[in-house]
Amino acid sequence: NLSEKLDKALHVLKGHGQITEINVAETTKEVRRALLDADVNFKIAKEFTNKVKEKALGSDVLTTLQPGQLMVKIVKDELTALMGGETEGINLSGKPTIVLMSGLQGSGKTTFSGKLANFLKNKKSKNPLLVACDVYRPAAIDQLHVVGGQINVEVYSDKENNDPVAIAQAGIVQAKANGNDVVIIDTAGRLAVDEKMMAEISNIHKAIEPQETLFVVDAMTGQDAVNTAKAFNDILNFDGVILTKLDGDTRGGAAISIKSVVDKPIKFIGTGEKMEAIDVFHPSRMAERILGMGDVISLVERAQEQFDEEEARKIQKKIAKNKFGFDDFLKQIQQIKKMGNIKDLMGMIPGAGKALKGLDIDDDAFKHIEAIIHSMTPSERSTPSSLNASRKKRIAKGSGRNIQEVNQLLKQFDQMSKMMKMMQGGGGKKMMQMMGN
Template identity: 60%
Template structure:
């Protein structure tokens, strides 16, 4: 996510930090480099100019040049300004006082509206305990209705559709059905075109007039850069949407759309999508994205993802197994499944401060766990519980059963042993740390 932009901005800031003395001259040069990085990322020219002018003005007027840690203060100013243009705070979607809440999804064809509609339904159902219904108002694109029904089946949500090509009727009747079934949310997936045209705009405007939605979300492909901003302006002028959704954030995203769109249309970014899976949707936090762009990671989001998969009782049980040296391959396999549920592995690595740079050449393919899973699945229950049983003949049998090589099995077992030792050492250090903390609280430890 934003690897190129992030590396260029980080490089510019690091160059400044490396100066023996910070002056108005090298400040100006660093600001120019940041502006160049933003323009390379297809950020709107006016936004890039305002962003860097604000940074320079704040740096020159805040005593940074004479401070003890000028490099750190400069980074803080860049971070604050980036949070400012991204929107400062998280913005939630509206909720109707009297159900159902009607959410209208709009955008160009290929931006990911239908997939997002399914993701949003899942998000509202699992995270907010809402009961949504999807309305298939994209009546022109081949297989659009089938796609929406497939997504809905995966999450157990109903879909309303009709045979006629009448999107306004679909939207209106979906709202009526939601009321009759006591469903509290209607998500309307509308049709798009390859380019903005009058017919599409009129259709979306008619749907808006017919159902009076509580929330209108504009979905934009984050890979389209400056074009996304121009499209957002056109849609906003017609339907006055409430918020933006950035899709395909896991792709070759330069960052132009994310850093420009909020400033240009003055509407908040509310969600970002980071993959094809239905759970690859996150509320948008400006401060967290700014941290990632500046190479600071996003530990808060990482912890939140982990907390959803690891409960306290499981953690205590695992801790006891580690302490008693009973952590086995069943436990290892279980942890892999939990990590996979947390989302795209490459995206998770990007949340760890400094990991993106340290592991920039590493391959984090979604299938990277498959050989490990195949090897462990090809073992007997006894072998998973007691890996010391894995002699040469057993490893050859597992190799044939898993479609891997004996060498891969040997490498896995070596890594497993190293991980066990590391986990046990960390457990002892944690225990020692708690003991030292206890000593500090005693009278002689103060």
């Protein structure tokens, strides 16, 4: 994927103590190839790498002590600028605010409608109403009701009515009557851009005059995503882009190209199927992520949200005092499980994406770990250093796992404790500074 490719490209530089003009040229060529492979539009990729090259050669990259780092910074800054610089919020000024979803079938409109409603409810203290305007499949209406049920948000639908414009308008009337301050209109999409769909979404758009018209696009569709974005933008002049399915091995290229082609901000990203898998789009974080450094800040934020703060404080104290034990680890596993898809989260940790590649990580993986920890005595849990060979053997037997697995867990635990200590101390601060927060 793009991250790996760029990683490789930048690796050329990272190892070098000195950068020559040839190195810069070689690296930018690699970066360009990586971007092209990720379906970034040719012209954009070329412009991008030219700019990077110019900056690298123009700056003191050739004389600096750590040219690799400076080069990474240049690439990162340019990538950030390319994706829009500042984070763009959502306009909530309407009374009620009307949000219209648009996009192809399967892009994630219905799922995102739910995620957005949930986000606005929890983060902005809004009282949203979801409106089901996909009249072609009864299942689509049911799907929105399921989503609404999951997040405890009301859904307006009318199976007797097959006019999406009328449904949207009736939904807004109900929202006004019931005091909903945001109305999220979920619409029907088709598998490809066609006139009928465009006419329909355009009619809804004209009739309800939304504050926010959002174009939802599957990030996995690469260059096609750009063409679709252009077609929808020509008709709707939409306000923002929602990039879904940015979990797993999704290419990052779409984010770069779409922004350049339609010149509209990417507002949110979807990173999984669950209602919590939504993040505000941060160009600089996305650049970091594309560069393979992981989305540390998002991870920290998501963790903060889910972790009981009191618990977190206790754990921090323990880490500081070197008293972090397996009981705490067990608690963290429970928390992590609450946070959603493990793979999504792992992918956000710098380096972990690579380290865990090929490993099948799912909630089940924790069962074995939990079994091992449960077979430890309380004192063993709080003092992992006491685990000698005979104790390990007993634990392996007790948990039904083998000794290698026990050893592996101990090693992982040790590494994790070290990492957490680092994140808490100067290392974490440094890391945040590096992210250009």
